[in-house]
Amino acid sequence: xxxxxxxxxxxxxxxxxxxxxxxxxxxxxxxxxxxxxxxxxxxxxxxxxxxxxxxxxxxxxxxxxxxxxxxxxxxxxxxxxxxxxxxxxxxxxxxxxxxxxxxxxxxxxxxxxxxxxxxxxxxxxxxxxxxxxxxxxxxxxxxxxxxxxxxxxxxxxxxxxxxxxxxxxxxxxxxxxxxxxxxxxxxxxxxxxxxxxxxxxxxxxxxxxxxxx
Numbered sequence: 438x439x440x441x442x443x444x445x446x447x448x449x450x451x452x453x454x455x456x457x458x459x460x461x462x463x464x465x466x467x468x469x470x471x472x473x474x475x476x477x478x479x480x481x482x483x484x485x486x487x488x489x490x491x492x493x494x495x496x497x498x499x500x501x502x503x504x505x506x507x508x509x510x511x512x513x514x515x516x517x518x519x520x521x522x523x524x525x526x527x528x529x530x531x532x533x534x535x536x537x538x539x540x541x542x543x544x545x546x547x548x549x550x551x552x553x554x555x556x557x558x559x560x561x562x563x564x565x566x567x568x569x570x571x572x573x574x575x576x577x578x579x580x581x582x583x584x585x586x587x588x589x590x591x592x593x594x595x596x597x598x599x600x601x602x603x604x605x606x607x608x609x610x611x612x613x614x615x616x617x618x619x620x621x622x623x624x625x626x627x628x629x630x631x632x633x634x635x636x637x638x639x640x641x642x643x644x645x646x647x648x649x650x
Contacts, residue, residue, distance in 0.1 A: 488560055490557075491557050492612060492616055494605035496555060496603040497585075498553045498565070500584075501585075516536065562600060573592055573594055574590050574591070574592055575590075576622040576624055577623060577624070578624035578627045586610055589627065590621070
């Protein structure tokens with residue numbers, strides 16, 4: 438009977454110049470053996486992290502400036518006069534609410550706030566222990582109050598309607614704007630409600646403290 442297969446077709450023949458028992462070099466070097474210039478730092482495989490902090494700083498939890506004596510005197514006079522009018526009108530329960538409001542104004546303007554941590558990450562905004570995802574936020578703008586730069590972030594949730602972040606001395610407005618603009622629209626002119634416009638106008642014409650020189 439003739440032999441149909443004289444060679445082993447499954448095992449390729451090696452050239453005579455190659456020693457089959459000698460291990461061939463690996464043409465692909467491991468990543469750790471590659472020179473630093475050969476590693477593409479922009480390659481997402483090396484530096485992409487979907488959850489990372491972009492900016493972080495510490496600042497007071499709210500804008501604060503120590504008021505002078507004229508502020509507390511004016512507030513006290515307004516509360517006393519308003520309480521007397523409401524009392525004569527027979528609204529005794531409303532008198533208690535006015536006194537409580539006056540006490541709150543005194544506390545907020547006399548006791549300095551504590552510092553909290555602010556963080557802007559690829560996932561959202563963190564204020565202290567509260568985190569807000571980018572999907573819950575709508576847009577942002579900047580303002581200034583009591584000598585502090587403020588970042589306002591409008592939300593899509595009922596409460597809070599607006600987040601207010603006090604910018605610290607170690608972070609600039611330009612850095613925060615460029616970072617937030619990746620995820621949210623920016624208002625070049627700060628939007629104000631009718632109540633805020635009315636409050637600003639009242640404060641301008643009837644200041645609660647003597648103007649600073």
